[in-house]
Amino acid sequence: MQVTHPDYQSCNASNPIATHTTGNDSITITNHGHHFFLCGVPGHCQSGQKVDINVLRAAMVPTPSVSPTPTPDATVPATPPSGAATLDAMAGLFCKLGFSMAVFAAFALVLA
Template sequence: MTVRIVVVLACMVVMLRLSEAAVYRIGDSAGWTTIANVDYKLWASTKTFHIGDTVLFQYNPQFHNVMRVTHAMYRSCNNSKPISTFTTGNDSITLTNHGHHFFFCGVPGHCQAGQKLDLNVIHPTSSTPLSDPPISSDSSSPSSPPSTTTIPAAGVPGPSPSHAASISHVAAAIVALLVSCFVANFAY
C-alpha cells in the first residue's frame, strides 16, 4: 500500500512539471533568419529557459539550417563538425538539461552576420524570475508539423503555436485521474 502511495505521488509531480513546460519560437514572429536583423542574444536574454521547455526553429530550409555546436565552435562560427544539424525548416528541440545550448546557421556568412543563439537553461533549483509566456499561434507559421528532437546541453557550465497549453490540460486530467484513483483506493 505504501508503494502505491509513493508511485501515485511521483506521477503527480511529473505531470505537474510537464504542465509547466513552455514552447518558444526562436526570434518570435521573425523566426530564424538573417533578413529581419533579429538580435538573438537579446531575444534569449528576455526568456528564462527550463528543463523540459521546447525551442522551435522556423525558417526557409532553402536558405538556412540549424547546427548545434560546442562553445568554441559557436564563438568562432566554425561549422566543420557540428554536434547535430537540423534542416526541416520547422525544427522542435526539447531542452533536457541545464547549461548552455549553442546553435547557429551553418550557411556561410550567416553565423558571422548574427544568426547564432546561446540558450541558457537554468538549474532546476535556481530562483530566476519567470520568462514571458510561450508564443501564441499566428498565421505566418509553416503548416507542416515540427520535427522534434531532444538534446542535452553543450557541456558548458551555467547559458509558434504553443503546445504548452494542450500539455497543461492533458497533465491536469491525468493528475485528476490519479488523485481520484488514489482516493478510491483509500475509501475502502
C-alpha cells in the same frame, strides 16, 4: 546546427553536434547549462544568426505539509496567454534553410 562553445565563438559549422535542416525542427533540451546553435549557411553566423541558450537548474522549492485550497487568483491558466510565442508559430517566419532566430527566441520563451 548545435555546436560546441569554441565552434559557436568562431562560427565554425564544420563539426556540428546536431544538424537541423527542415526549417520546422523542434529541439528538446533535457539538461541545464549552455546550448549553442548557429546557422550553417555561409556568412549567416558571422552576421549574427547564432544563439546561446542557457537553461538554468530548477530551484528546489519545499513542499508545504498541508496544501492550501487554491483560490481563483492562484490558478494557472491551462493555455498560454494570447499573443504568446510558440515554436510552431514562429518556426516558419524566417530562414527556410533550417535556422530561425524566431524559433530560438520562441524556444527560450517556452523554457522561461
